[in-house]
Amino acid sequence: MNPHLPHATHIAVRDGHILGVGTADDIDGWQEAWGPLTLNTDFAERSLLPGFIEGHSHMMEGMFWDYHYVGYYDREGPDGTVWPGLKSIDEVVGKLKEIQAARKDKDTPLIAWGFDPIYFTDRRMNAADLDSVATNCSVIVLHASLHILNANNFVMEAADVKSSDNSEFIRRDESGQATGEFLGQLGYYMAMRTTGINLLAIASSPETLVNFANVARQTGVTTATDLVNPIPAGSEHAMREAVDAEDFPMRLVVAFQGNTMEPTEGVARMQELQASNSDKLRFSLVKMVADGSIQGFSARLKWPHYYNGAPNGLWYIEPERLGDYLKAFTEAGIQVHVHTNGDECTEVALDKIEEALRAHPWPDHRHTLQHCQMATRAHFKRMKALGVGVNLFSNHLYYWGDAHINITMGPERAARLDDAGGALAEGVPLAIHSDAPVTALAPLFTAWCAVNRLSSGGVTLGNGTQNISVKEALYAITMGAAYSLKMENEIGSLEAGKRADIAILAEDPIDVGAEGLKDISVIGTMVGGHVHLNQGREG
Amino acid sequence: MPQIPLTIISGFLGTGKTSLLTHLLTQAGPENGGRRITAMVNDFGALNIDAELIAAKHGNQISLANGCVCCSIGDDLMRSFMEVMQQTPLPDHIIIEASGVAEPSRIAGFAAVDRQLRLDSIVTLVDASAHNVHSKDPYLADNYAKQIEAAHLLLISKPDLADAATLENLEKELATQKPDVPMAQVTHGALPINLVLGLNGDHEIPQPQEIIDHGFVQWAGHLNDMPRAALIAKLEKLRPHVLRAKGVLQDGEGGYVLHLAGGLITTAPYAGEASGHFVIIGKPQMPDAAALERIFRQNEAA
CATH class of the missing domain: 3.40.50.300 (P-loop containing nucleotide triphosphate hydrolases)
Structure with missing residues (x-):
């Protein structure tokens, strides 16, 4: 990704940094000043790329591996075990029965995650399914979207879910009985109250951090983000202890959840956190969440709203208060990433960023819109003019592309979903992401999504103008993401003076091309000069 | 509990x-x-x-x-x-x-x-x-x-x-x-x-002067053996002039507490001995005390 030297045969590393890149002769020249260099040919047949940067993920991914994965697709856990995808409700229930049978302490809550009913159109999972797993303990299955969960009758009895409570967030059958499916925060509240387990705990324990890093590392990631964390007072020390350890295989950028406190206090907290930044752990930006999700029908859309007629989504913060926060952070010179999914929300966020910049002009603020899935060309033009970057949720194209065509957006608007091609054409700095654990963390897969725009149902979204090339996608998962984090001067490319963060791949993605991008085997990574190999990987 | x-x-x-x-x-x-x-x-x-x-x-x-x-x-x-x-x-x-x-x-x-x-x-x-x-x-x-x-x-x-x-x-x-x-x-x-927030306490329901000072009216009485369905039907007829009602009452099914909070009426089983207290607070447009007396006494013990 170094424009002066896109390809090379040799790379020299010293003190955690890249000493030089070039031919064997180029590298030889460094020995006079730096002493002898040892030639390592372990990866001579491999392809070395700048370490991948996941610009929008969550440490919760590390926590979820304490529970049981029951998703539709194969998924690799932190120890390298591949959890096979489950292709029907019966397979999910069968897997849960197996897990229950193998558990030592059968009365403790059984929690599973990653379930995605969008692939099971014949029927929905219900309480009876989970009662067949266990009736004397809580059985809770979190959906992949994280917006819905299923519970067994043990949970519903503990919560005293009454037939008279006609909350729209409790799914009921024709006779009015709760089916065991609970929507939104209500479900999580019930699950946490009845089990005593904090399913949405603030992720800062060393185990969670290590699990998260290992999941990311296996996919070639050398820097990942925890893109929203309230960072309670003192929790930064626990994070630092884990991340700064020499064998911790990744850099981590943690975004402070802006609305945790009033704007002026938030600014002070950020300044305190930034003063403690280290090589591997950064508190460099603020995240604000402005709306919900498209597949959860909680994204704010412009008229004519949802294709299936569902009411418009939810604001997660008053636009006026979003503006107050943006002004305060802009004045203090603190970068803000705003979560916007729907196009109405994107427009409001741009209005508020513009207001903040008129009040406190700041060249190169690099405020960034995260997800920003329904942005139009007009929005991208405005982003370019305002200096706003974008990090698109390209994995959506595959996982929910069909749902967006048929249910949420309709075919016309689904064509412009996560329009990476449009962003680049309008000159907007681009990154692409997984939002793990919402979808699996794997930058090469994310790149494949942005390049091919293929849904899991086999439909191509758009007419080709939205696709980006393999090179552009590789740039987005390296330099693009580095730029969005204001780290492009130290990571994102392989060139002298930068950090020695490398993804070691079995094949050269340029040779492999668009179709096979996602299937390239990741041999390992180097982070700050330390090599971390994946177990049992062959090219 | x-x-x-x-x-x-x-x-x-x-x-x-x-x-x-x-x-x-x-x-x-x-x-x-x-x-x-x-x-x-x-x-x-x-x-x-x-x-x-x-x-x-x-x-x-x-x-x-x-x-x-x-x-x-x-x-x-x-x-x-x-x-x-x-x-x-x-x-x-x-x-x-x-x-x-x-x-x-x-x-x-x-x-x-x-x-x-x-x-x-x-x-x-x-x-x-x-x-x-x-x-x-x-x-x-x-x-x-x-x-x-x-x-x-x-x-x-x-x-x-x-x-x-x-x-x-x-x-x-x-x-x-x-x-x-x-x-x-x-x-x-x-x-x-x-x-x-509703009337506090299960036995002695207070009748604060403040209600009257703010221009609202209040009626309190003792209801014996009032079937909950009948009481709810009466209260629904008084809408939307009733802001609050509470009763700790008894009917054939046992003791129950009734809460009316504007448009929401709920009942819950009451384990103790129901006092029979019933209070209703409303706007001046609500029927007067004599009329309320008639309404609530009717089919008491039905």
Whole structure:
């Protein structure tokens, strides 16, 4: 990704940094000043790329591996075990029965995650399914979207879910009985109250951090983000202890959840956190969440709203208060990433960023819109003019592309979903992401999504103008993401003076091309000069 | 185990939610039956509680001398809610000051899945001086309509800042949208606590003068063997002039507590010996005492 030297045969590393890149002769020249260099040919047949940067993920991914994965697709856990995808409700229930049978302490809550009913159109999972797993303990299955969960009758009895409570967030059958499916925060509240387990705990324990890093590392990631964390007072020390350890295989950028406190206090907290930044752990930006999700029908859309007629989504913060926060952070010179999914929300966020910049002009603020899935060309033009970057949720194209065509957006608007091609054409700095654990963390897969725009149902979204090339996608998962984090001067490319963060791949993605991008085997990574190999990987 | 009543105060940014909350907290002392309220607020900085009332202040929590606690919702309502439900002892009443864009029915859902909670009511404030702006807000109009739709009690705030015609039009509009839901005006948050949060205590239901001072009327009586279905039917007929009712009553099925909070009527089994007390608070348009006496005595012991 170094424009002066896109390809090379040799790379020299010293003190955690890249000493030089070039031919064997180029590298030889460094020995006079730096002493002898040892030639390592372990990866001579491999392809070395700048370490991948996941610009929008969550440490919760590390926590979820304490529970049981029951998703539709194969998924690799932190120890390298591949959890096979489950292709029907019966397979999910069968897997849960197996897990229950193998558990030592059968009365403790059984929690599973990653379930995605969008692939099971014949029927929905219900309480009876989970009662067949266990009736004397809580059985809770979190959906992949994280917006819905299923519970067994043990949970519903503990919560005293009454037939008279006609909350729209409790799914009921024709006779009015709760089916065991609970929507939104209500479900999580019930699950946490009845089990005593904090399913949405603030992720800062060393185990969670290590699990998260290992999941990311296996996919070639050398820097990942925890893109929203309230960072309670003192929790930064626990994070630092884990991340700064020499064998911790990744850099981590943690975004402070802006609305945790009033704007002026938030600014002070950020300044305190930034003063403690280290090589591997950064508190460099603020995240604000402005709306919900498209597949959860909680994204704010412009008229004519949802294709299936569902009411418009939810604001997660008053636009006026979003503006107050943006002004305060802009004045203090603190970068803000705003979560916007729907196009109405994107427009409001741009209005508020513009207001903040008129009040406190700041060249190169690099405020960034995260997800920003329904942005139009007009929005991208405005982003370019305002200096706003974008990090698109390209994995959506595959996982929910069909749902967006048929249910949420309709075919016309689904064509412009996560329009990476449009962003680049309008000159907007681009990154692409997984939002793990919402979808699996794997930058090469994310790149494949942005390049091919293929849904899991086999439909191509758009007419080709939205696709980006393999090179552009590789740039987005390296330099693009580095730029969005204001780290492009130290990571994102392989060139002298930068950090020695490398993804070691079995094949050269340029040779492999668009179709096979996602299937390239990741041999390992180097982070700050330390090599971390994946177990049992062959090219 | 008695269920903790949950009140949700909803309304746009700047409609007077915090003023109302402040007023409720300062009235929570023994003069009104005494209840330890835990209030969860969005904008901690906007709270304006008399310094004399504050017993302690640390981090995101203020403790009042009268036993009430006020805490900041901060980033996550669910997280703060979990914390409140883990307190010992549990509060007597929980109030959530919802954010200006919250859908109160979502928050109310928490009570549906927690055996320790009872939704008492959703109180929505409508700013008389800004209704015409809020209801046409290009981004928030649908949200605004949902807050009104979810209300069990509609409070018209800042009536002093609107002219008579505007106020009349607003009341008509709201009455058309929510015919069963009572409305009351509120200035600077000043409303009787018993009206907003319900009547406290199971045996001796107080009859505070404040209700009358605010222009509301009240009727109290002793009802023997009143079938709950019949009582609910009577109360539904009195809508929307009844703001509050409470009874600790007995019928063929056993003891029960009835709560009416504007448009929401709930009953729950009552384990102790039901006192038969019944109180109803309403607007002056509510039938007079003699008429109420007739209505409620009829098919008593039916």
